[in-house]
Amino acid sequence: MDKNTPIDKKMTSAHALIRCAPIIFWLAVWQMASMLDGSGVLLCGPLDALLALCRLSCTQAFWSSICFSTLRIVAGVVGGYLIAAVLAAASWHARAVRTLLQPALLVIKSTPVACVVVILLIWTGAANVSVITVLLLVVPAIYFALCTGLDNMDASRRELFEVFGMRGQRRFFALIWPAVLPYLEAASSTVLGMSWKAGIAAELIGVPTGSIGERIYQAKLLLETPDLFAWTFCVICLSWLFEHGAIALLRGTWPRVARFALKTPRSGAAEARGDCGACKARLCAQGLLIGYGDKPLCESLNFSLGPSSCLCLQAPSGAGKTTLLHTVAQLQRPLGGTIENTARKRSMVFQDTRLVEDLDALDNILLFASPDLVRDEVRSLACELLPKDALSRPVCELSGGQRRRVELARAFAAPGELVLLDEPFGGLDAQAHSCALAFVKRHGAGRIVVFATHDANDAQALTAQVLEL
Incomplete structure (x- = not known):
């Protein structure tokens, strides 16, 4: 038996008494006031009530x-x-x-x-x-x-x-x-x-x-x-x-x-992801100017991407990689030029972490997963990047590298024909980085993948075109 149990019981009793003391005090005041009245008409006592x-x-x-x-x-x-x-x-x-x-x-x-x-x-x-x-x-x-x-x-x-x-x-x-x-x-x-x-x-x-x-x-x-x-x-x-x-x-x-x-069917569940190889999406830009206000961040950009294309954005910090990805994702408007995006659906890993903190890792991925993927398929996909014990833990308890891998798994579990990745390998050690590169190459087949990175070796590993800003 726990030796501290009697002490704990005494402390609990003391706390209960302290909490009840104000109530007892005011009941006593009420009773005394009713006794002073005497008639019971203006004020009755608590016992009478x-x-x-x-x-x-x-x-x-x-x-x-x-x-x-x-x-x-x-x-x-x-x-x-x-x-x-x-x-x-x-x-x-x-x-x-x-x-x-x-x-x-x-x-x-x-x-x-x-x-x-x-x-x-x-x-x-x-x-x-x-x-x-x-x-x-x-x-x-x-x-x-x-x-x-x-x-x-x-x-x-x-x-x-x-x-x-x-x-x-x-x-x-x-x-x-x-x-x-x-x-x-x-x-x-x-x-x-x-x-x-x-x-x-x-x-x-x-x-x-x-x-x-x-x-x-x-x-x-x-x-x-x-x-x-x-x-x-x-x-x-x-x-x-x-x-x-x-x-x-x-x-x-x-x-x-x-x-x-x-547990409810996702809106648009009838549109299953199907075979990514059948994707006909295209992403083309001509004379594209990106930036904020009236100030472009770089010279005009030109590129043309189709299914199974991979484009690597390389530039120093602040040169416009994130801005270009946000422009492609239609989160902000271009300053000039044209951009044609025929992808019906898209997914993204943002530069900053964006997860539903109170849900576990698997539920974060399931929330955005393709309607035709069942829970076990999503779990198998996530296990390519994460240990099994991490899937059932709230994402707020995961390390920075694990959180990044949850976002990466989420991007490829979603039914996106266009996948945008902003520094997707940040915070990963060498082994996790290599695993993530293999994951992107494997699941990027049939999709258009645009990613930003500071590591020139990433483009070579993914056989990607390089666009320097």
């Missing part, structure tokens, strides 16, 4: 009221989240929609709940006033949180998904969801608790039959202070459980949703 709660909980009317209010408040929250998500998506895709919605949502956000409830009572009656009140509270808060998350999405991660042509569920769950989740959690921690306050306040004003608000209102009229405190305690507990349960649910979605997305 507990006895009232026990008495009420034995009746069917108590649980009916709990269900009545809970269903309406939850319905308002869910409806608010859905409407906010739709409006945020529309605003993200069209700036005019955001401009149009901004003043209306700011007005709704700033209007006092009591005023909203009175207006809704005139328009809709009392039965569903809490649903609409909660919905109007939730929509602006969640909408602005989602818009902020979308606006602050990692640009480099977004470029990764653009280059690989990722659409549909995988794009949503692996790119958009982790970007908005922190903002959604922050907004939810406020709005979920407030939804119960607003919903019960609406019921207190509208007094719909069978609601918690009606029970609280009756307790106030009849001066049943213990019942009033008992119902208030119920609302606090329901609000706490709902808020913490919903936030725990939100936090638990990532990275589970990304793994779930891997």
Whole structure:
């Protein structure tokens, strides 16, 4: 038996006592205040409230009221989240929609709940006033949180998904969801608790039959202070459980949703990769000028590549290798000349590491893999570059060289007719470098491969044309 177990138990008991001490303190203050009042009308004690709660909980009317209010408040929250998500998506895709919605949502956000409830009572009656009140509270808060998350999405991660042509569920769950989740959690921690306050306040004003608000209102009229405190305690507990349960649910979605997305068919799955040797893609440039603003980084470029072609870009740092690759990948526009790219699909290894850090190495490759490759085939492909034990580890735990090899495997597992590699062998030791070169030569057959490197021997190993910038 562990000798430290008794000590650990004592420490646990001490921590539990410390955490309970403030609650015990305030319960004592409450009891003393009720004793000073004496009448029990203005303020009852905690024991009286507990006895009232026990008495009420034995009746069917108590649980009916709990269900009545809970269903309406939850319905308002869910409806608010859905409407906010739709409006945020529309605003993200069209700036005019955001401009149009901004003043209306700011007005709704700033209007006092009591005023909203009175207006809704005139328009809709009392039965569903809490649903609409909660919905109007939730929509602006969640909408602005989602818009902020979308606006602050990692640009480099977004470029990764653009280059690989990722659409549909995988794009949503692996790119958009982790970007908005922190903002959604922050907004939810406020709005979920407030939804119960607003919903019960609406019921207190509208007094719909069978609601918690009606029970609280009756307790106030009849001066049943213990019942009033008992119902208030119920609302606090329901609000706490709902808020913490919903936030725990939100936090638990990532990275589970990304793994779930891997089990769904990829958008465009009908277009299988097929035989790379049948690829008819071409990449041609004439008088191509690359750079930023109005300043070219090098002289005009000319090249023509077809299937099974390999082009090596060689130049000092800052001469334009990365800029040329980004231009070919359509991440930026050329300054002049023409570039013809008939490849329907492309993949890329970027100069900086771009991986989904919370997924393991194999899932990072599967996320972008060709639809016609099953999991075992992707695993076999990855094992050509990586040890088997590395495939099941989160990529954030891998070494720099292993992370680079994950990206290299991902580029060739994708259904790209054009593969762009920016310093793909950086950080690799001699053995891993040699293995990676063999991998590129083996899987580049039938594709157009353009890669940038500082090592002149790489071009010779891959039998590549050399373009010096």
